[in-house]
Amino acid sequence: xxxxxxLVLILAAATLVxxxxxxxxxxxxPRVWExxxxxxxxxxxxxxxxxxxxxxxxxxxxxxxxxxKTLEAGGEGPYRLDLACDSEESPRVTVxxxxxxxxxxxxxxxxxxxxxxxxxxxxxxxxxLTVHVEPTAQDDSPPAAVLSWQLLTVDPAAVQGCPxxxxxxxx
Numbered sequence: 402x403x404x405x406x407x408l409v410l411i412l413a414a415a416t417l418v419x420x421x422x423x424x425x426x427x428x429x430x431p432r433v434w435e436x437x438x439x440x441x442x443x444x445x446x447x448x449x450x451x452x453x454x455x456x457x458x459x460x461x462x463x464x465x466x467x468x469x470k471t472l473e474a475g476g477e478g479p480y481r482l483d484l485a486c487d488s489e490e491s492p493r494v495t496v497x498x499x500x501x502x503x504x505x506x507x508x509x510x511x512x513x514x515x516x517x518x519x520x521x522x523x524x525x526x527x528x529x530l531t532v533h534v535e536p537t538a539q540d541d542s543p544p545a546a547v548l549s550w551q552l553l554t555v556d557p558a559a560v561q562g563c564p565x566x567x568x569x570x571x572x
Contacts, residue, residue, distance in 0.1 A: 461549040
């Protein structure tokens with residue numbers, strides 16, 4: 402009997418010392434935002450959203466450095482630009498699109514932090530598109546947001562919603 406009683410006391414003490422068990426009073430640590438994990442989540446979201454489209458260009462970047470990318474969108478059929486953002490700090494990012502020789506630029510809000518949410522913008526074939534995001538870093542802090550994008554060609558019959566997000570569509 403003395404051995405059993407001593408064994409129970411030893412196990413209880415070991416549990417307290419190692420921090421195991423619920424008697425330590427410590428809460429589980431919150432999930433830490435990791436850039437590599439964020440990149441994987443954003444890319445995975447884009448992969449689910451490709452549908453029948455054919456990816457012509459794809460990229461990912463940290464928003465701390467901003468984004469300036471020119472995308473070729475010539476040819477016959479329509480395009481779709483898919484954007485996925487993952488962030489621990491920002492609920493959204495503003496992406497500005499314009500066309501070479503076009504009549505201006507248009508901002509679009511892209512949701513961040515919502516795992517798996519993709520913003521889709523339909524665009525007709527035409528001159529090259531410029532995608533711009535202002536840098537977010539104010540200091541030497543590590544990146545806390547990523548933006549993944551892909552430009553796809555789509556069948557004209559597969560275009561849903563506004564056929565030209567850049568020109569705008571009536572509500």
